[in-house]
Amino acid sequence: MLPAFAYIRPTRLQDVVARLNQGDAQLHAGGTDLLGCLHDGVFTTDMVISLGALESDLNAIRQTEDGGLELGAMARVARIAEDATIRQRYPALAQAAASVASPQLRNQGTLGGNLCQKPRCWYYRGDFACLRKGGFKCFAVNGENQYHCILGGTDCFIVHPSDIAPALVALDAEIKTASPQGGRRIAASDLHMPPSEDPRRETRLKDGEVIVSIRLPGAMANRYSRYRKVRARQAWDFALAGCALNLDLDGDQVRDCRIALAGAAPVPWRAQAAEQALKGQTLTAATIRNTAQAAMADADPMSQNGYKVALFEGLIAEMLEQAAAT
Amino acid sequence: MTSRKTEHETPAGPDLSRRGFIKSWGAGAVAVTVGGGYQAQAAEAEEQPLAAEALSRVELDVNGRPHSVLAEPRWSLLHVLREELGLTGCKPGCERGECGACTVLLDDVPHYACQVLAVEAEGRRIETVEGLLDGETLSALQAQFVKEDGLQCGYCTPGQVMAAEGLLRRNPDPSPDEIRSAMSGNLCRCGAYAHIFNAVAAAAKVRKG
Numbered sequence: 001m002l003p004a005f006a007y008i009r010p011t012r013l014q015d016v017v018a019r020l021n022q023g024d025a026q027l028h029a030g031g032t033d034l035l036g037c038l039h040d041g042v043f044t045t046d047m048v049i050s051l052g053a054l055e056s057d058l059n060a061i062r063q064t065e066d067g068g069l070e071l072g073a074m075a076r077v078a079r080i081a082e083d084a085t086i087r088q089r090y091p092a093l094a095q096a097a098a099s100v101a102s103p104q105l106r107n108q109g110t111l112g113g114n115l116c117q118k119p120r121c122w123y124y125r126g127d128f129a130c131l132r133k134g135g136f137k138c139f140a141v142n143g144e145n146q147y148h149c150i151l152g153g154t155d156c157f158i159v160h161p162s163d164i165a166p167a168l169v170a171l172d173a174e175i176k177t178a179s180p181q182g183g184r185r186i187a188a189s190d191l192h193m194p195p196s197e198d199p200r201r202e203t204r205l206k207d208g209e210v211i212v213s214i215r216l217p218g219a220m221a222n223r224y225s226r227y228r229k230v231r232a233r234q235a236w237d238f239a240l241a242g243c244a245l246n247l248d249l250d251g252d253q254v255r256d257c258r259i260a261l262a263g264a265a266p267v268p269w270r271a272q273a274a275e276q277a278l279k280g281q282t283l284t285a286a287t288i289r290n291t292a293q294a295a296m297a298d299a300d301p302m303s304q305n306g307y308k309v310a311l312f313e314g315l316i317a318e319m320l321e322q323a324a325a326t
Numbered sequence: 327m328t329s330r331k332t333e334h335e336t337p338a339g340p341d342l343s344r345r346g347f348i349k350s351w352g353a354g355a356v357a358v359t360v361g362g363g364y365q366a367q368a369a370e371a372e373e374q375p376l377a378a379e380a381l382s383r384v385e386l387d388v389n390g391r392p393h394s395v396l397a398e399p400r401w402s403l404l405h406v407l408r409e410e411l412g413l414t415g416c417k418p419g420c421e422r423g424e425c426g427a428c429t430v431l432l433d434d435v436p437h438y439a440c441q442v443l444a445v446e447a448e449g450r451r452i453e454t455v456e457g458l459l460d461g462e463t464l465s466a467l468q469a470q471f472v473k474e475d476g477l478q479c480g481y482c483t484p485g486q487v488m489a490a491e492g493l494l495r496r497n498p499d500p501s502p503d504e505i506r507s508a509m510s511g512n513l514c515r516c517g518a519y520a521h522i523f524n525a526v527a528a529a530a531k532v533r534k535g
Contacts, residue, residue, distance in 0.1 A: 010373055
């Protein structure tokens with residue numbers, strides 16, 4: 001039995017954001033991560049605010065004026081994976097969505113909720129007063145850290161659990177929000193909070209701020225984009241290593257590129273050194289090797305996760321080899 | 327100050343129940359058809375929350391029959407199906423959205439009942455394994471699980487059957503890979519996977535006739 005909470009299902013977004021600003025209120029979109037966190041006692045809430053009555057307002061997938069797409073934040077992950085337009089124009093996003101969790105959770109979990117997931121670190125989810133939960137230290141530093149980060153860790157060493165977020169970063173997506181102040185647009189690459197700035201928040205969303213939609217720019221449509229996820233088992237698991245690749249190809253020359261990693265860092269990790277190594281180059285064996293190594297040049301593994309360096313290098317190299325072969 | 331629960335249970339107190347909630351919505355809906363100034367007023371009225379630890383009326387459509395139950399906001403659909411409606415085919419396993427034993431269909435689509443709040447299931451068509459029966463007769467899919475020996479201990483089986491039922495409604499002719507993928511959210515600790523996949527493939531054939 002979950003700890004008790006009050007429940008409300010507003011019919012207006014303004015009531016959602018107003019109430020979300022109060023007490024320990026928590027937002028319920030698909031509810032899969034929320035109920036899991038409440039079940040495990042990661043946090044408590046005095047009120048669950050459901051977006052259920054607003055689903056049809058917030059789940060549209062529509063074309064934008066610039067030839068891109070706007071995806072409602074309440075669109076279910078399964079729908080993102082199956083949508084014919086997304087599969088055709090933004091395959092990395094469809095592939096990332098298809099690799100999320102299990103079929104049942106993809107049927108229930110939402111696009112916005114996937115971006116706002118809490119980390120899966122076993123100390124954070126377990127009975128440890130870790131830094132992220134308001135304690136004083138990260139228990140992974142001297143503990144079991146085989147699934148923790150190799151890049152971007154400071155004080156806290158989680159990996160961000162989303163597959164969809166790196167795909168959105170690689171596709172230059174933009175997050176549209178609503179808030180008591182009226183809402184704003186945030187680059188997908190700026191949505192998540194690095195622990196160096198605040199180890200207790202996963203996103204830069206402010207209290208009362210809700211993701212309402214995600215815009216995919218027309219300029220990124222129909223590029224060579226792919227997402228690949230490596231897991232300990234072939235189904236229903238979080239990424240050991242994931243890579244979202246977005247190439248603007250002219251023959252086998254890379255005019256422009258984005259590379260964003262899952263399972264590497266506390267935030268979806270844009271591998272900028274790798275992008276620099278690849279941009280303007282042709283996809284030769286040497287370029288591919290240099291790019292993969294550049295992605296891991298700053299890697300600083302912990303005691304048990306050094307395998308991730310080789311895993312990411314191999315993953316990035318294989319994906320680039322496949323791109324070169326097309 | 328009285329507790330929320332006392333307020334809820336005192337007739338003179340504010341009516342925070344689901345019934346009151348729906349009534350006030352109903353009044354708003356009527357006002358919309360009447361129109362005029364009251365319409366704008368009703369449209370601006372904010373819903374009131376259901377109180378924590380208080381029972382509220384929840385209307386559920388389960389296996390084609392309407393059920394009116396009293397439930398707390400925190401109760402999962404799994405809890406209500408088993409403990410309030412006696413539909414014990416919906417199995418509690420991990421109760422954290424990992425094992426699939428509690429899989430039910432919401433509007434034909436497989437969901438983990440442990441990860442769905444009962445209040446969130448209002449307005450959805452809920453189906454459990456009991457709903458697949460025709461009287462005492464097993465559905466073709468259930469019968470194929472028996473025939474192909476798609477189980478050992480049987481605990482995960484209702485969830486497996488409902489995941490497969492969701493697949494076959496969406497995709498009546500799944501490939502072996504599509505079957506594996508659709509069944510990947512259901513764990514079987516006995517490891518009867520190969521037989522489960524055979525049962526689903528055989529059921530697809532039988533259903534096509």
